[in-house]
Amino acid sequence: GNSVTQMEGPVTLSEEAFLTINCTYTATGYPSLFWYVQYPGEGLQLLLKATKADDKGSNKGFEATYRKETTSFHLEKGSVQVSDSAVYFCALIHTGGFKTIFGAGTRLFVKA
């Protein structure tokens, strides 16, 4: 079945450090891939998306590239800020499917 696996947290970084959160997926066909972010006490916000292989999603300095050959969608940011502290979820929706499948989430702490 379809599934998403992302690196366990927490990830603790200093401000202005480089961020990578790994995400791999299992799915048939060509799913759409997403990163959502959840700030404390809030719901999920769509951070970025990619709908086909080799697409690069980007938003607020975050980027992720849809790599079909490695079934990966790693999240990166060149310089993190304290305000980026949150839980990040990798997710997919299968072509023609109705439900979004989420990874377990990776908590990011950024220290000043």
Next chain:
Amino acid sequence: DAGVTQSPTHLIKTRGQQVTLRCSPKSGHDTVSWYQQALGQGPQFIFQYYEEEERQRGNFPDRFSGHQYPNYSSELNVNALLLGDSALYLCASRTGTGQYGYTFGSGTRLTVV
């Protein structure tokens, strides 16, 4: 433009009771999905409603039921509450296909004691 609105924000119920959670989708959205997020985990799909019909259901018992109204708002009902039903319940809405992502509400935190 209001996003997805959920009510109430917090709720405490006793085992065996019934609860109704409410969701108003983002303006222009006609499809509503419900998710359960246990502490420290990713959201799990409960079901999706479109045109007032349940379109797909996740691996949840029949104690979980829902409804969608003609104005696209939706309710999630849970009967015979168990301690394990304690979680954040998220409503998400969209229009068109899901490949462009969903807009999520802030959720209802349900505590069963």
